[in-house]
Amino acid sequence: MSDKLIVDTPSHQYPIFFESACDMAEWVMPFIQGKQVLIVTNETVEPLYLQALQTGLAERFFVEVCVLPDGEVYKTQQYINQIYDVLMARHFNRDVTLIALGGGVIGDMTGFAAATFMRGVNFIQIPTTLLSQVDSSVGGKTGINHPQGKNMIGAFWQPRMVLADMHTLKTLPKRELSAGMAEVIKYALIMDVSFLSWLEDNMSALMRLDMQVMKEAVARCCQYKAKIVAEDERESGKRALLNFGHTFGHVIETHEGYGKWLHGEAVAVGMLQATQLSYKMGWLSQQDVLRVRNILQAANLPIEPPKITVAQAKTLMSHDKKVKSGQLRLILLKSLGSAVVTADFDEALLDEVLDSTQ
Numbered sequence: 485m486s487d488k489l490i491v492d493t494p495s496h497q498y499p500i501f502f503e504s505a506c507d508m509a510e511w512v513m514p515f516i517q518g519k520q521v522l523i524v525t526n527e528t529v530e531p532l533y534l535q536a537l538q539t540g541l542a543e544r545f546f547v548e549v550c551v552l553p554d555g556e557v558y559k560t561q562q563y564i565n566q567i568y569d570v571l572m573a574r575h576f577n578r579d580v581t582l583i584a585l586g587g588g589v590i591g592d593m594t595g596f597a598a599a600t601f602m603r604g605v606n607f608i609q610i611p612t613t614l615l616s617q618v619d620s621s622v623g624g625k626t627g628i629n630h631p632q633g634k635n636m637i638g639a640f641w642q643p644r645m646v647l648a649d650m651h652t653l654k655t656l657p658k659r660e661l662s663a664g665m666a667e668v669i670k671y672a673l674i675m676d677v678s679f680l681s682w683l684e685d686n687m688s689a690l691m692r693l694d695m696q697v698m699k700e701a702v703a704r705c706c707q708y709k710a711k712i713v714a715e716d717e718r719e720s721g722k723r724a725l726l727n728f729g730h731t732f733g734h735v736i737e738t739h740e741g742y743g744k745w746l747h748g749e750a751v752a753v754g755m756l757q758a759t760q761l762s763y764k765m766g767w768l769s770q771q772d773v774l775r776v777r778n779i780l781q782a783a784n785l786p787i788e789p790p791k792i793t794v795a796q797a798k799t800l801m802s803h804d805k806k807v808k809s810g811q812l813r814l815i816l817l818k819s820l821g822s823a824v825v826t827a828d829f830d831e832a833l834l835d836e837v838l839d840s841t842q
């Protein structure tokens with residue numbers, strides 16, 4: 485597998501590099517225009533990875549840093565203002581390059597700042613979580629939360645380049661690694677059953693962070709996501725498949741209160757529920773369901789939903805954005821490796837799946 489992927493969107497073309505323990509400054513340098521650089525990171529990632537990048541870039545550029553507090557709760561207008569404040573205070577202009585150094589929260593915020601500062605400036609991503617390497621850094625979605633809804637304010641803004649350094653995953657908490665792995669497994673289930681077999685063979689190597697194997701997994705995931713995004717940059721059709729397990733997962737996230745379950749953990753249970761419904765619809769075998777359950781367990785992901793009544797789950801589901809004209813649409817599997825968006829499922833079977841008291 486090549487260590488580089490060119491992402492092709494209708495608006496733009498850019499490379500993602502898959503590296504391990506690389507000199508970050510050297511890799512991003514060719515993609516910086518002008519002399520001004522603003523690195524945005526958070527308090528957790530800063531002590532781990534900032535210094536090498538900053539010192540390397542300072543040899544050739546004027547480098548400023550904006551360190552935000554760590555957490556989804558800071559993905560707000562108030563905190564994105566801190567990014568604008570540094571840009572304004574330093575009199576940075578249209579030639580500035582914004583570099584996101586961190587997970588999906590930092591990536592989404594920095595991308596949105598880049599999309600909006602002076603109507604759009606150069607943007608580079610250095611994703612440092614598994615989730616951000618395989619998911620949020622591909623596809624050009626950027627944004628922040630509103631008190632009344634996640635990711636409600638945003639823009640499509642593609643980076644000039646993405647540098648995914650697998651080595652950064654070594655400092656990632658194990659729970660976050662597993663949560664990211666849920667999205668990795670998702671690609672296999674919706675796109676490619678041969679990738680599922682590959683994951684079955686390689687999950688233990690991935691979980692102990694074998695860099696070569698991890699590189700291949702991340703590169704394959706980016707390829708899957710890039711393929712979907714290339715076909716559907718503005719999310720009209722195929723991109724919805726990426727929400728596999730997410731409608732079910734959102735029920736758990738909202739019911740339990742955001743923060744208690746990591747997104748990927750809720751998605752893991754959600755994917756199993758969607759798989760169970762696909763089985764009840766007669767599309768999958770019992771053996772298929774077992775494979776999904778086993779691969780989630782191999783990634784140390786939960787497979788049991790918390791106690792939520794069917795009625796509660798249905799109410800929460802009806803608030804999901806995939807409800808079109810009052811009709812709930814779910815992403816189900818026609819077979820392992822092949823997903824469909826459908827409103828054509830049996831409600832009674834959905835209730836059976838949602839009944840966690842069984």
Ligand SMILES: NC(=O)c1ccc[n+]([C@@H]2O[C@H](COP(=O)([O-])OP(=O)(O)OC[C@H]3O[C@@H](n4cnc5c(N)ncnc54)[C@H](O)[C@@H]3O)[C@@H](O)[C@H]2O)c1
Pocket residue numbers: 526528529532554555556559586587588589590592612613614615616619620621622623624625626635652653654655656657660
């Ligand atoms: N733009 C998109 O298409 C898209 C897609 C999926 C998710 N998202 C967004 O991504 C966000 C979630 O991203 P995430 O899961 O990366 O969460 P995150 O950015 O909150 O990172 C998770 C935790 O890991 C820490 N961390 C990051 N890198 C580390 C490292 N190398 N070592 C040690 N700790 C590290 C962070 O500080 C944080 O505490 C959400 O806001 C979500 O909305 C966006």
Ligand SMILES: [Zn+2]
Pocket residue numbers: 667730747751
């Ligand atoms: Zn997700």
